[in-house]
Amino acid sequence: MSRIILHVDMDYFYAAIEEHEDPSLKGKAVVVCMYSNRGEEGGAVSTCNYAARDAGIHSAMPCRLAKAVKPDAVFLPVRKPFYSEVSDMIMEIIRSYADNDGELFEKLGIDEAFLEVTTTSGGDLDKAQQIAQSIKDDVKELEGLTCSVGIGPNKIIAKMASSRQKPDGITVIREDEVDGFLRKMPVAKLWGIGKVTEEKLAGMGIDIVEDLAGRDVQELISVFGKIRGTWLKMAASGIDDDPVKEKTSSDQIGRMASLTHDTRKSDLVLSLLDELLDDVFSKVTARSVSFRSITVTVIYSNFKTVTKSHTLNHPMAEKALLREVSYQIMGELLDSSTVNIRRIGVRVGNLHENKGQKTLAEFF
DNA sequence: GAACAGAAAAC
């Protein structure tokens, strides 16, 4: 029996929250920026509302460029923790409509989620559409925000359907419409295909999804490897068995940031590293986990990225140790190149729950 | 198999 899956996608989430908080922003172009450590100079657009999009602004665009394009737009810094709280409320609303007592639910980032309603809807797409409308009504009433919903027989189709009518839309793709829905789409629109794959496919004369679906799996496997090759063939054919399943909590906690200016002076680099370490470690504490691996990332002036990691013999949650290892790795990276550094990052991984056991500090 | 580095993707 075929499934009915909904993908709920919040409309211009960060900017919409800011508009809702401050109604005087309504009607203006609102651009929410992720500023780096470089003031006006650095930073990229995180989200912007439709007035800003009409002016040609889009996410990932450098903030200074957005400002040049539309100087009278309102530029706001991201308030991630606040958006996360709003997100939590919305996710609970969405989850309440998912099959199996909310179990067939999958959060996908801060502003979108999948839910399966095969059982609740009794397999009826009209009923599924009513559920989508109820979710939209609840989110609007309780949080004052709009969202767009895609409905399809699997996650890929639902996900792609939700972006069909935006903002504030519902798009249903029946099983017999899947082919027509996908056929003429550029391959880059397929969820899971990014810039690199798009270009590789273009080199093979594959531009739209039907070109891809028509290729021999073996050929795709020979170019992209077994897993990716079969995935491409299946996805392009509209087939996706991936279940809606809640992600287990993340296995990594990390932070990255830009230096105020490119440098390779160790005191400057290490003081930023200290800030990042503080943040990472407080998240580790908040989640009461231990970590077994530590990774330091360096992005040079020329944007070349290098990572170096170290694995501990046992999971630990000591700040001093984290700091020591990170300093050690960073020292090696600084010694291994004469190029200035633009950004750095630190990440702990291989996380283990601290169930019951005390930290060293508590022990004494 | 584990550890490590890098690539790719999406948020």
Added chain:
DNA sequence: CCTCCTTTCTGTTC
């Protein structure tokens, strides 16, 4: 000249 966070896969090495 460009933000930040996480996951997943691939290739290499031991």
